Amino acid sequence: MIQYLPTPEATVGATLPKLLQKGFFVKFTDEWPDTLPHVKGKFFRVARVNQVNQDLPYILPSNDFRDVDFSNQTGGVNLYPEGSRTLYEVALGFKPGNYQVQFYIPAGEFVSRLEQAGMVPDVTVAARRYLGAFKPEDSPYEDKRILLYFVKDLEPMILRTFVDTGCDYEKAVFGVTVNKCYLDEMKTPTADQLARSKEILYYSQLRW
Amino acid sequence: MPSLAQTMAATPCVFATEKLNAKIVPTQIIVDNEAGGAQRVITIQDVFTPAASNGVPGPVLTTVDRLIITVDNAGWATIAAEALKELEILGQLQVAIDGIDAGTIVTISWGFQ
Numbered sequence: 635m636i637q638y639l640p641t642p643e644a645t646v647g648a649t650l651p652k653l654l655q656k657g658f659f660v661k662f663t664d665e666w667p668d669t670l671p672h673v674k675g676k677f678f679r680v681a682r683v684n685q686v687n688q689d690l691p692y693i694l695p696s697n698d699f700r701d702v703d704f705s706n707q708t709g710g711v712n713l714y715p716e717g718s719r720t721l722y723e724v725a726l727g728f729k730p731g732n733y734q735v736q737f738y739i740p741a742g743e744f745v746s747r748l749e750q751a752g753m754v755p756d757v758t759v760a761a762r763r764y765l766g767a768f769k770p771e772d773s774p775y776e777d778k779r780i781l782l783y784f785v786k787d788l789e790p791m792i793l794r795t796f797v798d799t800g801c802d803y804e805k806a807v808f809g810v811t812v813n814k815c816y817l818d819e820m821k822t823p824t825a826d827q828l829a830r831s832k833e834i835l836y837y838s839q840l841r842w
Numbered sequence: 843m844p845s846l847a848q849t850m851a852a853t854p855c856v857f858a859t860e861k862l863n864a865k866i867v868p869t870q871i872i873v874d875n876e877a878g879g880a881q882r883v884i885t886i887q888d889v890f891t892p893a894a895s896n897g898v899p900g901p902v903l904t905t906v907d908r909l910i911i912t913v914d915n916a917g918w919a920t921i922a923a924e925a926l927k928e929l930e931i932l933g934q935l936q937v938a939i940d941g942i943d944a945g946t947i948v949t950i951s952w953g954f955q
Binding site for chain 2: 689691692693694695697698699700701729730802803804805807
């Protein structure tokens with residue numbers, strides 16, 4: 635799942651932490667595929683968490699892009715868990731620069747698209763260069779607003795990093811905080827626990 | 843913020859190697875050519891190897907000239923933060939001179955972004 639946290643218009647009462655904490659509940663929807671039986675349709679309590687920071691820098695030429703694979707497959711940056719009881723909640727932010735990113739999962743499948751035929755991101759087509767793109771100001775390095783959720787054996791998530799025209803080169807720096815969550819399955823959650831849980835959608839649910 | 847003064851007895855002179863997760867942002871450049879042998883041309887250079895990209899799968903070491911200053915014989919040049927605020931160095935910060943001259947002194951201060 636990809637979640638974008640917009641700037642709040644107002645805050646009322648006690649604030650909630652941005653990342654999952656010990657004791658929080660998560661619910662994976664039934665749309666998760668049968669190939670991921672360790673999470674499909676299941677309900678968990680977060681037993682413990684640990685945050686791990688990482689920076690990913692890339693100097694790229696203008697009007698060019700690089701696909702950054704977040705998974706553990708060859709060539710990836712290894713930000714996926716290996717244990718079936720681990721959820722990685724990844725907060726992603728960007729240092730300033732003349733670049734943008736678009737998400738694909740798996741490779742070639744756009745996360746952000748509109749319903750009109752052909753309205754899919756494509757940095758090589760001027761009219762659709764900015765479709766579904768996140769720019770550094772959307773999720774600053776110091777205030778990460780993009781959350782990604784990874785479990786073992788999830789298809790590779792690709793971050794297409796495009797350096798826009800108007801410069802010779804740009805250095806794109808991604809700030810990553812991996813919130814490692816160790817999960818305890820709860821077979822029979824109460825209605826209250828279900829109501830308070832964070833629902834984690836499968837990517838196909840974002841792509842209607 | 844770091845600062846370093848070097849005579850231009852060699853060219854290029856490296857002032858700062860690349861900080862991988864940041865850009866180098868010069869905040870002040872002073873060129874003292876009072877003891878120099880002639881008018882000098884100083885070039886602020888950015889040296890890096892880009893990451894592999896769709897268009898350039900096999901990138902090579904690249905040098906980009908970011909700023910060129912001509913300093914009169916026996917003269918000075920000072921460029922302060924306001925004039926440098928849009929100058930960013932993606933990789934290694936180094937300075938080249940058109941003629942090696944131990945009488946020319948370059949001082950640079952910088953921060954990181």
